[in-house]
Each structure stands twice: as structure tokens, then as C-alpha cells.
Amino acid sequence: MESKLLKKDKLPSFLERLMESSLLVAPVREDGLLIYRPVSSVSEIELNPGRSVLPPKDWFFQQTEAICRYNTAGGQLLLEELVTEKNAVLYGLHPCDIRSLAVLDAVFLAEPADRYYAARRKNTALIGMSCTAGRPECFCTAFGISPVGGEGADIHLTDIGAAYLVEVLTPKGKELAAKYQEFSEEKVAGLEEVKKARKEAIAAQCSVGVDQGVLPAKMAGVFDHPYWEELSRRCLGCGICTYVCPTCHCFDITDVNSGSEGERLRCWDSCLFRDYTLHTSGHNPRHELYQRLRNRFFHKIKYNYDRYGIEGCVGCGRCVALCPVNIDIREVIATVRGLSE
């Protein structure tokens, strides 16, 4: 691994240069909301971002994505697939969000790979950013994530005061580093200690731990526990937790017609919605809200782990912060542990 330094005042010009050859997707604050979106000028970017409202997954797995166009005029079917080939750089990903891409990769890149996701993933370079402080809802360490770790990013930045520590982690990162080496300097000693101290400070704030590999197994035993019904009483059945979740990846397919032509759209769906598993017959295996809410937590903690060997939660805390009725996955984890003991 290659490490360098990037002086803070050089970051904007570095990003500017990146924009010359790639689309730059970066955190931007709109009306106080931090979101990731393509930018046209560095001045729009929040260089040292906190946690965004929406996770960066929207760049790879868009909330609404046209996947093909069709035309049936004259009795013939014309199809045009819509795969993005554009090069992009995604700047300012925190470690939890970087990890979330590994979770999504497990779903979308397993054969047969999803080509829309795969194309964007392949064409996008990731620039990570260590956290400088924890938030009250953060608990990434529960999943073994280091708040200063860059694993999964191509280049990872850590704020060390006047400069960023730059870790070049992948061949794609190396390419970038080489291309823009005029911005970097040689690293000074002692930075690993700064990182370690930062990690410990943030970890101390994270109140929840998950015994990796153990909790998923425990959950099997509490599927029928009345706890889920009790928990669901205050649940509104909205889609906030799933839409702000960096790893939720359910979608629905819709065709939007306009005469004999149209588009096929892939749209996010939420397992909390009542029509999520509704069958054509009218039967719904998860008719009750508690069944849907339970499914979400089982998916996050158990099903995803069972299937892919990685939890479906990265401890980013977005759902905890944004749930209008304060359904807190950390409490759910703690309760499940208590129930099964």
C-alpha cells in the first residue's frame, strides 16, 4: 500500500483536475441536506462531509433507472438497452458507506451480474474519507468496520490537520495517484498513531456490539416472538429506513408507456410497503406490518449474512436518525440478544 500526503489547500485543485476527465460525484449540501450528486464546480462540494441523508448507493443503483427503451410500432419490437458507460469519481465516502458497496456487490455482482450496477461500479473510482467524529447514532464498529479504514475505496483520505493522509489501495487508485501525483507529497512519520487514536475515540461512542456470526444464528430462534408485533405497533410502515439504508437493494420493475413506445424502469422498493410481497391472487405472505418489519431486521442481520457472509447493516445510523417514530436497530439487536439468551 502506498501512502502520501495531500495538503488541504490542494484538495480543491485536485478535484478540479479530476473533473476534467471524469464526472465527479460528491457530497453537496442543499437546504441543509447532505446528498451525493454530480457536481459542475468544486465550490459546490462539502469537502469534509458528515453523514449524508441519502447513501451514495443511489449512484450505482439509482432510485429510478431506465434500463431499456422499447418501441412496438408496426408490430415489431425494437429494444435498446441503457447501460451507463461514463467514467466517474465518487468523492468523500465514509468507511460505513464504503463497506455498504461490498454488501451491494455481493448481491449485484454475483453471477449473473447485474450489468447496470456492474457498469457503474466498474467505471467509478472511489475516494474514501475517514470519519473525524462519531455521531450519536453511529455504530459501524459493531460490524468490524474501522471509522478510519478505507478498505474498498480506491484512494482513502484521512484528515490529519493541515493535510490528508492519502492511502492508495487499488490498481485503479494507483492509476489516479500516478496521474495526479503533482498534488501529493511524501508522508511524514507518526500518522498511523493519529489514525489509531481517532479510531478508538469514535469506537468508544459506538454503544452496540454485534457478535459476528453468532447473532444471525440466534435470530432464528426469535422469529415467532411477540416482540416483533410489539415493535411494529409504532412503526408507520413508511419507506424511510429502507430508502436511506446504504445496503437495501430491493427494486420493482415498471413499464412507462407512451403509445407504442416506452421505457422499462427499475425503481427502489421497500419491504415495509404493503404491496411489497402482494401476490396477484390478493394473498400477501407478509400482510401484517409486523411481518414486514421483522423481515427487514431479519434481512439486515441474518438473511444477508447467511446468504453472502456479510451483514446487511453497516452501522451508519441513518435509519436510527431518520425514523419518525424512533425504531432503533441498535435496540433491536440488543433485544434480540436478550431474548435468545
Add this chain to the structure above:
Amino acid sequence: MKEITEILRREAARLLKEGIEFFIGYAAGSIPVSARPFFAARPEEVDDLVFNTFCVHNLVKYLIRYPNKRVAVVVKGCDNGAVSRLVQERHLDRTKITVVGVPCGGMIDRNRVLAELPPAARIEAVEDRQNALVIRTGQGEHVFEKKLYVMAKCQVCAKNNPASVDIMLGKEAPPVADPERDPFKEVKEIEALEAAGKAAYWERLIRRCLRCYACRQVCPACSCTECSFEQAVPGWQQGAMWLTKAKTLPDNFHYHLIRAFHVAGRCAGCAECERVCPVGIPLMLLNNKLTKDIKELFGEAPADACGVLCTYSPADPDEFA
């Protein structure tokens, strides 16, 4: 506030002993400066009940889930209108519900308070004083004068003591609203814009909508068994596909305009839609616009069971002649 909490617990325990199914109130939240809805089902659970200045939630919507059960619910003044509306629209049997009113001194706008704390400050304690909220962080004590940090709806609230409830807890609270403040000030500001300015304002906001439907789910006026925007399969349910799941500007607009129109004259002003929106769309600006126009066009909303759009007067203004 402590006093109210004590009376609340006492009453809840009494009602639960009398055999009600649930006492729906509030408990402390797991994140700073918050509360959460809480369903007490047994007398021993009442000790978790609280009432404080963070109890923003309108709990009335939950009643729809229990149409045939005996349930008690805590309401603030702004939540209360939803009860009679749901009774009028036959979703609730008023005789089965016990409405427990609490005097409200205004609810704290959590986001505004948190935004003013120093970044990365760890909240150690929150103290709710009479007129102020005191938050202690690692970096010292922060005092927030409540009057300045109550939610926007509280600043124009004219009914902070719920009327015609079954049980009223505690003493009447003094008025919260700032009498100088025009409830339709923001609406009028938008009305004063040119068409292009209005469009730019709304397009920016509405484009952001995630269609998570939290505003609909929390709204007590959104009382349909199944929302028309969920009927995604044309033909099969004999329904029409009004909207796709696609998060597109036209569909987002369709959703918000029609939702606002569906609750026109039925919105009780609890502003829960606006509070729960994860992307900060000021939805009350739509609801208030309709409320304002209804007042101007048709006078005060009639007590008609199905609201202002289910009735008419031959003397209504006629701009279409």
C-alpha cells in the same frame, strides 16, 4: 412536565385496569432530544410513559389500526382535530376510544436545536426547564429558550389545549402562538412570486422527494384502506394506475399535489407530514395553501361529514362564467 407525566401514568394505569387494550402515549426516545410513541398494554408498563416537550408525534393515526378495540390515546391540541375527522369518516367508533388530552406548551423543533450544537459535541444530559431547554455536552451547557425553538406549527397554534376530550390532564397551558405571526405568511410569500419563480421553488423541493410515503403514512387524514397510489396493477384490481413507483419529477408532483388535494379541508394542521419528511420538503406550505384558499373561497369549513369538497353552495364564487 414531570407533574403531567405522573398524572398520565396514574390515569393510564387506571384505564388499563379497567380493561382497555392499549394506552397509546409517549416514552423517552433512544436518541437525544426525542420521544417516541409508546403502547402501554399492561398496568406495569405505564412507568415508561412520559409527556415532555419532545412529544411531537400525532398518535391519532394509530387508532385506525384498532377500529374495534377499546383504546386510549394521548392528544395534544393539534392532534385532536384528527379524532373527530376520523370519527366522522367512520374509521373510528368514538365510544370505544378514550381521548386523553394534555395541555401543550409547544414542541421543540429537534432539528433546529441539534443544528446549533457544536459539531461532534457529545450530548451528556438534557434538562427540560419551564421556559428553556438545557443541553449539556462535553463542551459545556447550551440553553435554548423554548419560545424561540418550538416547531413552526406551534408558533401559530391557536388550540394548544385540546377541547372536548374525555380526560384532560393537568392545568391549561398558556397560549403558545405568537399573535403577531400570520399563519399564512410563507404561503403568501410564494403566492407573490412569478409563475416561473414558483415553479423553480417547488421543482427543486419536489424533485428531492424519495417517495418513501412517510408523509402519507403518518397523516391521520390519509385514512384510505389502500392508497390510490399503491394500486400499481391496472385492470387486476379494477383500478387505474395513477402513478408509477418511479421517482420522477412529474410523478413526485402528482403525488404531492393530489395528496394535498385529498386532505384539503380535512387537514387538521398537525404538521406531522412535514416533520417526518427525511428530505425536508415543507409540505405544510401545500396544506396551508389549501386551508387558506378554502377559507377565502368557501368560508370556514362546514361540519359536513366528508368535508368541504363533498358539499357546495350555489353561492360559491364563480370565476368560470
Add this chain to the structure above:
Amino acid sequence: MSVSKSEVMEAKEKVWQPKIVAFLCNWCSYAGADLAGVSRLKYPPNVRIIRVPCSSRINPQFILRALQRGADGVLVAGCHPGDCHYVSGNYFTRRRLLLFKRLLEYVGYEPERLKVRWVSAAEGARFADTIKEMVDELAYLGPNIRMREIK
């Protein structure tokens, strides 16, 4: 967004002409539009009529849908208040659309985009005049681009 556009469509785009979708009640306004035809009154060919039994059948969502999918203007026409074939339908229409029109204007539609008119079965000329008036107004405003996905 089409893969291959018909020539008609292309020709249409060259010279923009306002497109009006009109919802007319069967008993008065549709009959009024018929009368305009029977009387051979000329009016611009920019309007496309959808027949409904009563103006109270017109869901505001139809209007919004038309405005979002391609109409530059929408006309709603029904019997004069008090003359509804179904007794009171147009009174409800009036209430609904007074409110809905204001809502549309509030979010940025120009007032001319939605017109509501009472046109009786005897008012063929009024129907023709309404269309002329709308076409003039919409031509002045230009294409409707509000609340549409611009690709």
C-alpha cells in the same frame, strides 16, 4: 425518447403549436361543441376533446396528467351552475376546480394552463370562442414545460 419517430411527430415539433386537451360534459358542453360543428363555426384545430358524462366526473388527476404528459393547456367545460343534467354535479366541479386551479398556480403553472368554462348545449359560439382565446393565450405563453421530466 422514441427510438424512431414518425414523420408526423417530427413535422409537429418543427412548428410548435399549443395542444389543448378538453374535458367536456356530455349534456351541455360536448353538445355545445357539436353545435359549433353543426353551425360550421371555425376554430383552431388545437383542441382534443374527451367526453365525460358530467364535469363532476373530471378527476383533477386527469388534468394534471394531461399537463404533465403533453398538453399545453387543459379546458374543462360543463353545464352552467344550476343547469347540471345531474342536478348538482357542476357545483362540485366548481368547488374542486376553484381550489385545484389555485393549487396548480401555486406550484408554478400559469393561470392560462387550466381554463374552466360553463358552456351550454346552445353555446356553440362560446365554445369556439373559448378555444380561440385559449390558443391565443397559450401561443403567447409558449410550450408547457412545468413538472415534466426534461431529458
Add this chain to the structure above:
Amino acid sequence: MPRIGVFVCWCGSNIGGVLDCPAIAQEAASFPGVVFSTDYKYVCSDPGQKMIADAVIEHRLDRIVVASCSPRLHEETFRQTLKRAGLNPYFLEMANLREHCSWVHPHAQEAAQRKAIDLVRRAAAKAALLEPLFPNRIPVNKRCLVIGGGIAGIQAALDVADAGLEVVLVEREPTIGGNMAKLDKTFPTLDCSACISTPKMVAVAKHPKIKLYTYAEVEEVSGYIGNFKARIRQKARFVDHTKCTGCGTCWTRCPSSVPDEFNEGLGERAAIYIPFPQAVPNKPVIDAAHCRQFTKGKCGACAKLCPVGAIDYEQKDEVFEIEVGAVVVATGYGLFPWEKVYGEYGYGRYPDVITGMGFERLVNAAGPTGGKIQRPSDGKEPQTVVFIQCVGSRDEAKGKDYCSRVCCMYTAKHAHQVLEKIPDAKVYVFYIDIRTFGKGYEEFYRRVQDEGAVYIRGRVSKVFQEGSKLVVKGADTLLGEQVEIAADMVVLATGVVAAKGSHDLARMIGIPVDKDGFFQEAHPKLRPVETHTGGVFLAGTCQAPKDIPDTVAQASGAAAKVCALLFKDDLETNPMVSRVNNALCAGCLACQGVCPYRAIQPVTITERLPGQPPRERVVAQVNEGLCQGCGACTVACRAGAIDLKGFTNEQLLAEVDALCL
């Protein structure tokens, strides 16, 4: 997937002369679902209809689009065609290429062609979503309600009753007879109006199939064709008609006197009265507003004098409900209230300016002067009489631009009567145009001129009193000079207007009125006695001004329509009514609030969802007999649970989408 056939009609050159019909048919072939399309000269002709039926078989079509004229004209024709071809008749959708395109856009053929294609695309998009609809059958109540007892109502009632059906005739005045009973003679035959109308009045009273309610009003009509309910208020007469013999003692001895409305205020009557000697029923009522017993609380003269004790001051209004299958509205006309707007004629300040109807009473033997023509001011016989026509007719400045149709002729008759009764009298008639379209009318007009009436073409600009004379100033537009006549009496030919209260009645029954307040017929040419509300028919001047023969003809026409309806045992209902999707209905009943027909009621259902225990809940239910298919409920329903068959949300959205491409 439906198989749609599109048939584009040329309508000769009506459509084909402006639009390229083969090109439309060709374009239509590419629309989703269209498997066959063609064009034809006249699709509504027999060979045209046969072509559709053949194509249905040959191409296995199951939805038909006919692009031709207005569906208001030929929808029923083509539905029958479909039926004959073995398809559900509601699998039809029409595109209106004639009234809405070729006839109105001949100046813009290219754009009209594009529009026509759009209209067909719309129709095809709707056709693809059409569902089969099936009418129900409802029973027919074989009784008819006639509202209004003038000559129109009388004629309609007698014709229907003579056909063997029961009739209920309701008249708001104390007697039937209407305006015709007030007329002295009828033009142009000069036969006595009472002589020809009173036998019919008596026939009504005596007819075993007619139930007559006078001094009664219809307060509410609900229900629908074949099954109406009417609420009738019998106003208190304060005279028990079962006891009263009509001897007349009471009204001759009553101490009150009141201006007599029957005599247009030119005479007086008592507070207990019959309007005129041949009134039917020939029994009095008490006008409580002017009776001393009611206004002062004491008198009781009539009660003391009545030999049979029929006076009952305690009598109350009675309200009752009747059920009928058809309604004939024959509520007649009123006269233009000239006093309010004609300042030039003195706003009614001059007693010797009277109306034509006033003149009728003045010249009538049973009138206030016993048939002598005397001026109201001093009772002198007028030597110079000026008639002014078109007072409140054909006068846009006074808000009435239509012709009242009867004034030219009744003025000619009046002129004749003056000249006949007053030797050497001078008669002047100011007119705009003379309209004498009826049988024998023109001859009568000539005769009156020959008798000496002077016709002056022009409007009168002013009438004013000078001594005992009325000075009439006007223009003779034929000679182009000013005219001034010193008259003893001026008679205004006031126009015919809608009867008092007709607007309220229209709303109550649910029929439209035209711009002048007359009831709107269903079609000005082909359905002149029907209204847009099934089972409600029009007779006489409530529909438009007309003379007696036309009134009687229309009344008989309405009666024939009633018979045609009531001789059926049951009726097919319109299947385009609302339906409720119980799964979506939340039972809020917002729909009930907007339904004008009270067709929606709550009903408790047991809901069985897959895998769920059964649950009872309330949903809305539509009574298909009452529902008229307006669709107001579908918009009130936020969930979209209530939809209108034939105009469903899905179909309408498809139409919008098709037009917005």
C-alpha cells in the same frame, strides 16, 4: 389483448371532403390493439353497418371504433350494430371526426388531419379497455304526474287518462284552466276561450282515471324513470270541499275585498273566493293573507253563513307522497314584468296603460266591466286606443331577445274587438314586424287592417299623461317621421316569459332551463317534448312561447310519450353506473355526500382476505336503479374505490395519454 376494428366514415363529403379518410384508417392500423381498419362512404348506412358485422366475424374483432359523427347522434345506432354482430353493445367507442373536426377546421386541413388521427388514437386507446356492460331491468309504475293545470296539463292528463292510465294532476292555483281561462276570445277564429276550455276542465274533474289536486304544489321529485316519488303539499283552503256545495253564499257576503289577480287587478274579489264562475273545482278557498278572521282574529262571517258548516279555519296544509312512472311538466308561462323596466311607458304609473291580458279581462263578459271596454281611470269608453307590440320581446335592451310568438295575433284580435265594440274608434298599432305564420293568421291580420286599424312600423319612445289623454310619441320608420298620438288608452303587448318559480321547479326535478328560463327540451328538432331526464316530458309554454294549437299538440305529444313509456312493464337500465371495489373502499362514504340521487348507501360486508380471519366492515354500495352515471362520486373517492362503468379512471387516463403523445 383486445382485437380492435377501426371504421372511418367519410359521411359523404362532410368528413371526406376535408379529411383523408383512407390515410386515417391506415394510420389507425398501427395503434396498439388495432387489427383491422378501413374507411367507407357512410358507415351508418345499411351496407356500412353490414360491413362492421362482417368484419367482426372475418377478423374476430371484439372492440369497435367508429370514427364518424358525434356519438350523441349515432352511438345507439352502432351499439345495435354490435349487438346484431354478436358483440356486447358497449364494446363501441366513437371518434367524432365530423362535428369536432371536419366541420370546424375546413380551413386547416393538414392540422385537421393530425387532429383526426389523434381523435381516433384516443378512441382506440379507450376501446382497448372497454368492458362488456349489461343492463338491468326495473319495473315501471303505471301512473303519471302532470304538473300544471292549464290547457297543456289538461290536454296531457286527458289523453293519458283516456289511454287507461292513472293520472295525478297538480295545480297550484285554486282552479285549473290556467291562462287560457282568462282569455276572452281566441285568434283567428274568435271563438270564446272559456267556451272551448271549460268543457275540458270539467272532463278532467269527472274523469275516473284522473286524481286532481288544486291549490297544491309539488315540493320534491325524487327517483328515476319509471319510479319517481313526488311529495305534494295540499295548501290549506280552510274550506272542507267534501262538505261544500259551492252555493256561493260565503263569497257574496264576505266583508273583505282584494284586488282580483284573475282580472289582472282590474277588479276586486272577496277573501273567500272562486277565481271565476266556471272554476274547477267550483268551490272556494280562503285567502288567509286577506281574511279578517286570520289577520284580525275576528269575523267568522263565512263560517256563520255556511249552510253546511264547511268552513274550517283550523285546516292545515297536508303533505303526502305519491309514486309515479312519468312526469309531464306543463307549468305554463308568465308575462313580462314591464313595470320594472319600461320607464318610457310610465313604469305602470298611468292607470290607462294596461297589458294585453288586462284587455282580455276588460273585454270579457265575466270581467270587471261586464265586457264593456272602459278605461280604468274614469270608466269612460276610450275613443282612441294605441297598441304597442314587442313589450319585453325582441328587445335586447330589456334583456329579452326572443319573439313571444303570440303578441302579433292577440294584438290584431284586440284591435278587432275595439273596432267592433266602439263605433268610430281609432286604433293604432305600433309594431316592429308582423308575424302571422299560423293557419288563417295572415287573413285575420288583413281583415283587421281593412276594419280600420292603423299599423305603424316603429317603436314608441315615450308615453306620458297630458290632461285626460295619454300622449304616445313614436317613430314611423316607413315614412321616416315622428308620430304623436293623443290616446285614451294604451295596451301593451307584453311578452311571454318563464313562469314564476320555474327555475326552482327545474332544479327540483333535475331538468335544465335555457337562457331565457324556459325548460330545455332534449333536442330542438327531434325530441321537443322530452327532457334530458328520462321519464320527464314537457308540454306547452313552459318549454317556449307558443299559441294554443301548438300547446295542445305538444301536450298530446307528451301524452303519447308517457303512454309509450308506461305501457311497458319494465325498462332496461343504463348500465353505465358506478361500482364499488369493496377491497379498496374504506367506508368513509364521501361518495354518499356528493350523490344527487341518493344512490349510495352503507352496507356491512364480511371481508375474507387470504390467510386472514373474516372481518365485518362497512363499505359503500351503489343502487344501480337510482344511479344515473354522473360520476361525481368517483372524484370524491380518494382511494379510487368507486369507479364509473363506461368511463373508468383507467379508460380516461388512457384517453389522456393517447392525446398527449
